[in-house]
Amino acid sequence: MEPKLKKELKKILLGIGIFFLFMICEKLHLLPMIFEHRLAAFAAYLIPYGITGYPVVRKALLGIRNRQPFDESFLMFIATIGAFATGENSEAVAVMAFYQVGEWFQAYAVGKSRKNIAALMDIVPETANVESPDGTVETMDPDEVSIGDILVVKPGERIPVDGEVLSGESMINTAALTGESVPRAVYPGASVISGCINGEGLLRIRAEKAFEDSTVSKILELVENATEKKSKTENFITRFARVYTPIVVYGALALAVIPSVISGDPATWIYRACTFLVISCPCALVISVPLAFFGGIGAAGSNGVLVKGSNYLEQIAKLRILVSDKTGTLSEGNFKVYKVCPKEAACAPELLQLAAAAEGS
Structure with a gap:
């Protein structure tokens, strides 16, 4: 495992550990001076939230600054902020923590695929x-x-x-x-x-x-640029996410504002809007398709097959006839002695010794 992934995993596990500790304390009323006061509980839950969710929050804020806010990080950020605002501290941390667990598994899978490809491509002369x-x-x-x-x-x-x-x-x-x-x-x-x-x-x-x-x-x-050659499915998902995410955000905003004005119960509808944001987040859809293709390219690489891009991998599903070179592709071309069958008085060790001597002469 890469050092960066190890570091990220430790942070996630630390955040989840603190989160579960706080939840136990809250449920068992072990620290009433903290968890029975809203601001104190909010401050306490900010600790595991910050440990696990910092990368997501940072990415969301950078997106807002660059005027490109509509992505899964932005959805997770505003959903968890809304959960904090309605007093659902544990849910805010849980959503962020488990989202980060999914992100870590994605990074691990991608890193493993890259390592497989790098091992295959160990052909670069150093000097x-x-x-x-x-x-x-x-x-x-x-x-x-x-x-x-x-x-x-x-x-x-x-x-x-x-x-x-x-x-x-x-x-x-x-x-x-x-x-x-x-x-x-x-x-x-x-x-x-x-x-x-x-x-x-x-x-x-x-x-x-x-x-x-x-x-x-x-x-x-060719290998390094393989992920840039996207399949039709990946291109569709990318275009879909650009349209879908703003619709979800504006839909959640409408869900929070309009019923609140009519019913006079903003807390309930803000909570429902946050729930809508979380369950509507397209991160699974956006992540799963590229990850599946990249995992396929990496798996092929670990078996000695170079795939130039996701678009080519997708075309394999339509494959009907495969024309391939045999030696070194379908077979290794490395022969070995399976059995020695000496005739008459000769013995197997002696025959092998004579054959080796003849080959070396």
Whole structure:
């Protein structure tokens, strides 16, 4: 779990713990000097409310300042303020606390998906060895490599940028990028792509692309921008929320004002308006659809499948025929001995020893 999520979880649990402690004290009349006085009880419940609800309140106030108030944070904020105003302190804290629990689970799911994708995309070279005209080799960040630079790639290192082999012969592992499990032989004049792992030979490569234009960067860019390519469902939900939220706010305002004027009982109708705000909050709808798609992209990533965007993931539901490369995609291409069947006087260990000796010669 990420440190930020751990910190947020501790804050939420602390706030909920204090909230339940106050509720027990109130129900059992343990601290009458606090919970039997409205202002004192309000001040007490502000403590767990502030601990759990600060991010929501801050986001709501920023939205108001930026003249874009109509979102789920604004709804939760005014609903809980209304609950405090009508004396329902525990309900105000409960609504905010459980909303934050839901938000935390959302952040946890997104973080897990990102981690799955990051693990899959562990193909970025960390350094590049650039050969100077005088023959010295300088280690630098791949971002600093220029087109035309001569790179020295040692055995076991990743090729930092796309280029052409000038000297040296080797076998390079392209499995992380192409899915092909069989190493590819390279020699002077051969083109190589970034992210591949060099085998046993030393290679001198002339950079033909900058790092940001290389193959590995393009793949990373596709993955990082995957959530920006929204599906039709996500786009509809976004448009729907922009219209729906103001309607809910104005509807709650009308529910609080008009019946209060007619009946002369503002407390009851303000409470009902706050209830209407909470149950009408579109946060579950707005959160669930993008989260479902992002979770799908992350789950696919953990299984070695890169999805370029939610729109592509949605199209899979309509899939009827799938054309796929086999080796490295549907199969691993890594063979192992299942059974040794020696003939006549030979024994299995001796046969394996002879086979290993022949392979190594």
